[in-house]
Amino acid sequence: MSKFDTAKIFQTYLSHQDIKHYLDDLLERYSSKIEIFSRAVSYEGREILTVRICADVQQKRPLANRWCILIDAGIHAREWITVSVALFVVQQLLEKDEISAKSFRNFEWIILPLLNPDGYEYSREHNKMWRKTRRPLGPKNTRRCVGVDCNRNFNVAWTIGSTRFCSLLYRGERPFSERETKNVRDLFRKLRPTCKLYLSLHSYAKAILYPRAYTRTLPRNWQMQHTIAEAGADAMKKATGVRYRCGSASTVLNRPIGGSSIDYAHDIEKVPVALVMEVASKGFHPPEPNIQKICEECWVGIGAMVNCLAGSFRSVLKGSGTLHLR
Numbered sequence: 001m002s003k004f005d006t007a008k009i010f011q012t013y014l015s016h017q018d019i020k021h022y023l024d025d026l027l028e029r030y031s032s033k034i035e036i037f038s039r040a041v042s043y044e045g046r047e048i049l050t051v052r053i054c055a056d057v058q059q060k061r062p063l064a065n066r067w068c069i070l071i072d073a074g075i076h077a078r079e080w081i082t083v084s085v086a087l088f089v090v091q092q093l094l095e096k097d098e099i100s101a102k103s104f105r106n107f108e109w110i111i112l113p114l115l116n117p118d119g120y121e122y123s124r125e126h127n128k129m130w131r132k133t134r135r136p137l138g139p140k141n142t143r144r145c146v147g148v149d150c151n152r153n154f155n156v157a158w159t160i161g162s163t164r165f166c167s168l169l170y171r172g173e174r175p176f177s178e179r180e181t182k183n184v185r186d187l188f189r190k191l192r193p194t195c196k197l198y199l200s201l202h203s204y205a206k207a208i209l210y211p212r213a214y215t216r217t218l219p220r221n222w223q224m225q226h227t228i229a230e231a232g233a234d235a236m237k238k239a240t241g242v243r244y245r246c247g248s249a250s251t252v253l254n255r256p257i258g259g260s261s262i263d264y265a266h267d268i269e270k271v272p273v274a275l276v277m278e279v280a281s282k283g284f285h286p287p288e289p290n291i292q293k294i295c296e297e298c299w300v301g302i303g304a305m306v307n308c309l310a311g312s313f314r315s316v317l318k319g320s321g322t323l324h325l326r
């Protein structure tokens, strides 16, 4: 395990390779609670790792009242802090045994700590502000631009996205043109209908957003989603004083966004609660000494949202089954 030090996980931004090492290390120590698999590789051939955490990963028979939470991070390459937050969630669930907490016990946690590994590595090595995937675009001899904005590439109001290859917000040639987004879509399909909460981590607008992103027309259950978002924001404010805004994505961001993962999750996959957490941080790459603090703050918010869902909205927690994700 070369120069890898588990004590320093949240004091630095990890490479894709080191994330894998860290997860392997957890797998060795908590083999009854964590499963790691990869159902897809990125354009450049990196494994897109999925972590599944629950009280007993070996349990194969259908469990009644077992629901799942899907969390992803690093959909935008430069949003490094989100990857740390996702790993922190993994760490808290296992090392602090949060998985056994009363309101968490009935959930399986499916975590994609690094959704877009090619973009992330490119951002680390070449251009810190890189946002998209790394697939070259256009006919072979004219390729000038690279990459698709994953959060414009989902199959919901996709047509309103940018058609320009070179745009930072390029939507792709078609919905799910990217292996990285297809992987998320396939996960949703596997999880149906057990997935009750989807949380996509972004940075750094200090907001918790719910659908819809493409229109100001709110989903029917928006009040529930708003209440859950506010539970997260309130808990974080109480803990550290930070003020997150809550609202629908199109309202808070004040523009329509097509092809987003939360709208896809909610409108197409029927996940009742689909949130973006725009992590509060100073820029996309907060100084490394701040990583731990930001992760702790986010975990307070995430935990409060799960508690709120489990405590106040039990009616949405219907339908369950075994998860065979490999």
Ligand SMILES: [Zn+2]
Pocket (backbone or CB within 6 Å): 076, 079, 202, 203
């Ligand atoms: Zn983002």
